[in-house]
Amino acid sequence: GQNIDQPTEMTATEGAIVQINCTYQTSGFNGLFWYQQHAGEAPTFLSYNVLDGLEEKGRFSSFLSRSKGYSYLLLKELQMKDSASYLCAVKGNYGQNFVFGPGTRLSVLP
Amino acid sequence: GAGVSQSPRYKVAKRGQDVALRCDPISGHVSLFWYQQALGQGPEFLTYFQNEAQLDKSGLPSDRFFAERPEGSVSTLKIQRTQQEDSAVYLCASSPGNEQYFGPGTRLTVT
Numbered sequence: 001g002q003n004i005d006q007p008t009e010m011t012a013t014e015g016a017i018v019q020i021n022c023t024y025q026t027s028g029f030n031g032l033f034w035y036q037q038h039a040g041e042a043p044t045f046l047s048y049n050v051l052d053g054l055e056e057k058g059r060f061s062s063f064l065s066r067s068k069g070y071s072y073l074l075l076k077e078l079q080m081k082d083s084a085s086y087l088c089a090v091k092g093n094y095g096q097n098f099v100f101g102p103g104t105r106l107s108v109l110p
Numbered sequence: 111g112a113g114v115s116q117s118p119r120y121k122v123a124k125r126g127q128d129v130a131l132r133c134d135p136i137s138g139h140v141s142l143f144w145y146q147q148a149l150g151q152g153p154e155f156l157t158y159f160q161n162e163a164q165l166d167k168s169g170l171p172s173d174r175f176f177a178e179r180p181e182g183s184v185s186t187l188k189i190q191r192t193q194q195e196d197s198a199v200y201l202c203a204s205s206p207g208n209e210q211y212f213g214p215g216t217r218l219t220v221t
Contacts, residue, residue, distance in 0.1 A: 004152075031208060042114075042201065042212035043153070087152050091208070097166060098143070098210070100152035 002026045004101035006088055011107045012078055020073045020086050020104045028093025034062050034073045035087040037103065043087055046073070075106075083108045112136070114213035116202050122219045123192045131187045131216045135204030143210060144177055144187050145201040153201050159185060192220045 004024045012018040024032070031050040035043035049055055049064035049071060061074040073086055085103040092099060115134045123129050135142050140161055145153035146169075155169040161182035170177070174193075179185040189196055197220045203210035 033209065035212075042214050045209040045211070048208055089152075097158070097168070098155055100145075100154070103150075103152045105150075 002090075002092065002099045004088055004090060004099055006086075006101040006104045008102070009105045009107070011109060012075075014078055014080060014108055014110050016078050017074065017076050018078060018106065020075070020088075020106065022071045022073070022088030022101055024069050024071070024088070024090050024099075024101075026090045026092050026099055029066060030091040030093060032062075032064055032071050033089045033091070033098075034060075034071075035089065037085045037087055039084070046086075078108050080108050080110065082106065114202055114204050114211055116200075116213040116216050118216060119214060120217050120219075122221060125192060125194060125220055127192055128188065128190045129192055129218065131189075131200050131202075131218070133185045133187070133202030133204075133213060135183065135185070135202070136206075136211055137183075139204035139206050139211070140182075141205040141210075142179060142185050143203045143205070144185070145203065146171075147199045147201055147215070149198075156187070156200075189218075192218075194220050196220050 034046040037043040047062040054063045059076045064071045087103045088101040117132045142159040144156040147153045157177045158166040159179045174190045176188045199215040201215045203212045
């Protein structure tokens, strides 16, 4: 089967750092993606990891360990506008099948 | 440039009615995906097209769901004899390679 786990909700303070974890068990692996989704809006692409290690992009970084089936998204210098759901998605071996996790709803407090 | 567009943005259907949801992908994107997203959940894969070919429809929940992309551009997701459990946001995404670009979605409410 295919399974992706993320914490349901997280809360952090403006200016702080937060780490959102994602663990996965999927049929094959061809990349892990993080998306941001504000309430009532479409998901927007944040990052892509296919090899182990850390990918940094401005205030956002994403880490992957394929042997552990584990990834995290690190958000630095949190801003109020970062309050959103963060979706972890894995691209499997078959065709273009993407499996999304349930999402982590992040609330940034002043 | 223009992103992925979907229409209608909102659709209310009575149980048993047929509905058609439209997706206009980003020009030149070969891959097109349909997802169903329930409130508070992540998107669930429905089907995938590469140009006009529907290569994966393993996520379609029943034979009431049908998708097409006849000319390899615009796609339509049709749901026949809608049921209350079909109420969800239907997202379309197009992709030039790896990352997907999502449309705003169609919120379907079946009463």
